[in-house]
Amino acid sequence: MPTARDIMTSDVSCIREQDDLRTAARRMAELGVGSLPICGDDNRLRGMLTDRDIVVKVLAEGRDPATVTAGELAQGEAVTIGADDDAAEVLRTMGQHKVRRLPVVDGHDLVGIVAVADVARSLPERPVGDLIEAISEHA
Template structure:
């Protein structure tokens, strides 16, 4: 069983700049079959936007998606882990802050992402969440 974040994280997470328009972010999520995108500036993580953020913070607020940059709807107060951190520490942080994903940062640079799906696959391969996380996309 893996002991460190680097062993289960997703390397090279999908990123955009803070000025990226929301439709471009949504299209990227569809193309990559993902539900979150990191906002970076020169590999420094500045925020995180999820598919839910697009709905709740943009569409439900009647914002014009084409005129709204992602920085206006992303979360910027992020809890991070390092690749060397123990997986149990990452799980504690996710529970404590009610998070589904954590940016993995090394020397102030984004190097990966850790999701509850990654942890489910690692910790309990027979769980429903692990099955869903491993499943092919249903486009």
């Protein structure tokens, strides 16, 4: 079974904790992505920032994205997967935490991101269908 390292996207761009959300939104647009890892000055992962976070937690509340930093939206410890964890563990982790993207770490270093699309390209149809169902359930 493939590992997270085998199926991840390794070209990962971080947003820094101190960067404002206008900068983050521009970077997402440039890269054509809907989320970015939030990294500290030590290059350690602090959380994930999504385009939805910007809309719901900032714009919808009337806050100015030029004055809110990415670090303000980093909540607790990010859900991650180890680079050498197998695809079954990727599926379990995504399903358990209801996330569509998992940062891949090797020790403390961010080395990639595994998205649902990466899993879909790498695994048989049934486990992927189960994952989509698990992360799409409403509480």
